[in-house]
Amino acid sequence: MTYRVAELIADSLAAHGVDRAFCVPGESFLPLLDALHDRNDIDLVTCRHEGSAGLAAVADAKLTGRAGVVMASRGPGAFNAALGLHVAAQEAIPLIMLVGQVDRPNLDRDAVQEVDCGRSFAGLLKWSVRLNSADLVPEMMARAFAAALAGTPGPVAVELPEDLLAETAEGLVARTNELALPEPGIDAIKRAAGLLAASEKPIVLVGGECRTASFREDLITFSEKWHVPVVTLNKMQDQFPNDHRLWAGQFGFFTSPSHAKLLERADLIVAIGTRLGDLSSLGFAFPRQSEPRQPLIHVYPDTDAIGKRFRTDVAVVSGSHAFLLAMLAAPATSPDRKQWLQQAAAVRAATHGWPRIGVPSEDVLGHAVAAIASHFKADGIVTTDSGNFAGWVHRIFSLAPATRLLGSACGAMGSGVPAGLAASLRYPDRQVIAFCGDGGFLMTGNELATAVDRRANLMIVVSNNCSYGTIRSHQERTFPNRPYGTDLSNPDFAALARSFGASGFVIDDAESAPGIVGEAMSVRGPVVVEVRSDVRQTLDKSLVASR
Incomplete structure (x- = not known):
């Protein structure tokens, strides 16, 4: 041939x-x-x-x-x-x-x-x-x-x-080019170590430039060596163990007031593996540029991303992992940060976790997510589409070192099912759960046919509130009581799943959630769990009711 x-x-x-x-x-x-x-x-x-x-x-x-x-x-x-x-x-x-x-x-x-x-x-x-x-x-x-x-x-x-x-390529051979991987200079590491040692309230912001298991392990060691709290950025919740005492939580698409106050009090920001865009800098507000200015150590492997929006005290053109390894090799000293670490832990407690009592039964989605999280394995993979429904997922799920999270960090609807498909094919023996809204599922949910064809071990959870709920919430804030263009007429998602050859389940009340989730979890192969919820019952309302 x-x-x-x-x-x-x-x-x-x-x-x-x-x-x-x-x-x-x-x-x-x-x-x-x-x-x-x-x-x-x-x-x-x-x-x-x-x-x-x-x-x-x-x-x-x-x-x-x-x-x-x-x-x-x-x-x-x-x-x-x-x-x-x-x-x-x-x-x-x-x-x-x-x-x-x-x-x-x-x-x-x-x-x-x-x-x-x-x-x-x-x-x-x-x-x-x-x-x-x-x-x-x-x-x-x-x-x-x-x-x-x-x-x-x-x-x-x-x-x-x-x-x-179709042309002949006889005698030609594929080739690869070695990739240049920048590493931190000795002077940059000395200056970064000096700032960290002198800081009383430092905070580390971790992005997704490096996602390897070894990087995550060394990030834990780095945080413990330097006694510094770690915040994972939007959809990067899996970058640091969620039960670790130094994890200060995740910045979400809409960052909580608690996190904003914590960042306001910091006297040093160490940004690792992030370009410090609008979400990771809270609308380009942090690091604070007005006096008292917050010093910044910025680590990223691209010179164009450093010093672009913020004054940078230590610019480290390096991969995230290479920086950590260099800092682990440097001598570490730091003041007593017990009070600062307690403040960071308090923010984590305020922004993550499932209230054990008081969440209204009308919040069917919250109860369903809690039931699913109780079955989630330590090496499982969770994917989230774009939408307010993901708020409960990030709050309730506690991600372990081996857990992977694939989220729509830029807010692209329709990513949940394709990401779940990719994860289930990459790791066929691991638990994969894809969370979607009804709007996002109907954009790319046809890949359920691909999952069935590949016999993928994939669970898809569809939050069905008959609405583009996130957009509606914006409408309610800007134009109260005047939602328009955001209502949806939806199919029976469980029946739709069965027509594809997958299994389908429906949760329409909080009381039945644990039993139905348990039954769905026992099925191997593509499974769709439809959670019928009320768009008016928001996460914030449920949290207020639980206090």
């Missing part, structure tokens, strides 16, 4: 550690599909929508630390997949989008579905390339992966003209 460019691209994927790709097949990259047909080192997951495929690839990248791969056809396929590009850019996740393109003689002639990805997605992509000749494929593919992973990770688009895929 002739060795084609299609085989060369498949070899390039394998050379970069790719063992799974998500796609909706298209006639514009048939040779590549053919090249993958007889391989057993790359699993091709056929999805029902390119948007889902892109979101699943992003989730897989979060789990592996490698670039996720999504394949789509040109035009509509590429634009459908662009949701994944947006999420990857917002959350700094490495992603390769392979796009089947029209044949080279018809480029720039307005051929059917022709699209220039570089121009169309310029604001999102770190780099884009259109492959034009077989001899440049090894170089361009290596460059694409390097671009996706270097500095601030992000999305890269590679256009594949369909006639090029």
